[in-house]
Amino acid sequence: MKILENLQYRLDLICKVIATVGFIFLIFMSFLTMYDALMRWLLLPSIPGFGDWGLISFPIIICATFPAVLLHRKNVSIEFLGAALGPVSKKFLELFASILTLVFFYFLSSQFVLLGIDLQANNRTTGVEKIPVAFWWWIATVIILFCLPVQIWMIFNNIKSAFFEKINFDKNDPLEKKENN
Numbered sequence: 001m002k003i004l005e006n007l008q009y010r011l012d013l014i015c016k017v018i019a020t021v022g023f024i025f026l027i028f029m030s031f032l033t034m035y036d037a038l039m040r041w042l043l044l045p046s047i048p049g050f051g052d053w054g055l056i057s058f059p060i061i062i063c064a065t066f067p068a069v070l071l072h073r074k075n076v077s078i079e080f081l082g083a084a085l086g087p088v089s090k091k092f093l094e095l096f097a098s099i100l101t102l103v104f105f106y107f108l109s110s111q112f113v114l115l116g117i118d119l120q121a122n123n124r125t126t127g128v129e130k131i132p133v134a135f136w137w138w139i140a141t142v143i144i145l146f147c148l149p150v151q152i153w154m155i156f157n158n159i160k161s162a163f164f165e166k167i168n169f170d171k172n173d174p175l176e177k178k179e180n181n
Contacts, residue, residue, distance in 0.1 A: 011153055015068040018143055022064020025057045052126035056136035063143040066105075070150045075101065095158040102151040109148060112141040 036047045047053075069075050077097065082090030118124075119134040126133060 007153070011071055011150060014146070015071050015150065018064050018146070019068045022061045025061045025064070029054060029057050029061070049126065049128035049131075052129045052131055055126050056131060056133060059137060059140040060143070063140040066144065066147050067150045070101070070105075070147055070154060073154070091158070091162040095155070095162050098151065098155045098158045102148065102155060105144070105147045105151055109141070109144045112137075112144045116141045 032047060032050065032053055036050050039046045079090070082093045085093070116134060116137050119137050124133045125131060
């Protein structure tokens with residue numbers, strides 16, 4: 001059990017570092033936005049190629065949130081079916097949803113890789129400042145690829161929960177009332 005807890009801790013630490021990097025990029029973009037707006041308000045020259053910095057920063061900002069969201073189960077879920085079917089069914093529905101999430105991130109990451117190859121092969125740059133885009137896209141791609149082992153870990157946890165953990169029935173659950181009678 002110690003190994004599993006250690007792995008969970010390390011995944012959590014890596015996810016926090018990635019989210020912090022995304023937050024730093026977000027702060028950078030917010031300062032650039034404030035500076036650009038202030039310069040425009042003062043009728044001074046704005047930042048040339050301001051949109052270029054957003055083009056390379058926002059994929060990293062957005063992708064940096066995914067690993068932590070997956071690890072802490074903060075993704076959008078619809079739980080009314082699991083609640084209606086009971087705790088046993090809910091665990092199997094969570095397992096099924098985790099598998100579908102892995103499939104989604106597999107296809108998403110494959111598209112990120114293909115786009116990264118295209119950006120690299122064609123030496124794509126931003127419009128004004130001519131900043132090479134591929135390097136920044138590969139950072140976002142690595143973050144998306146990291147979502148795959150995170151989601152595999154979550155599937156492992158759901159399998160462990162569905163098959164090996166005791167179910168705690170809610171006091172309002174009709175199955176619990178039948179067992180007590």
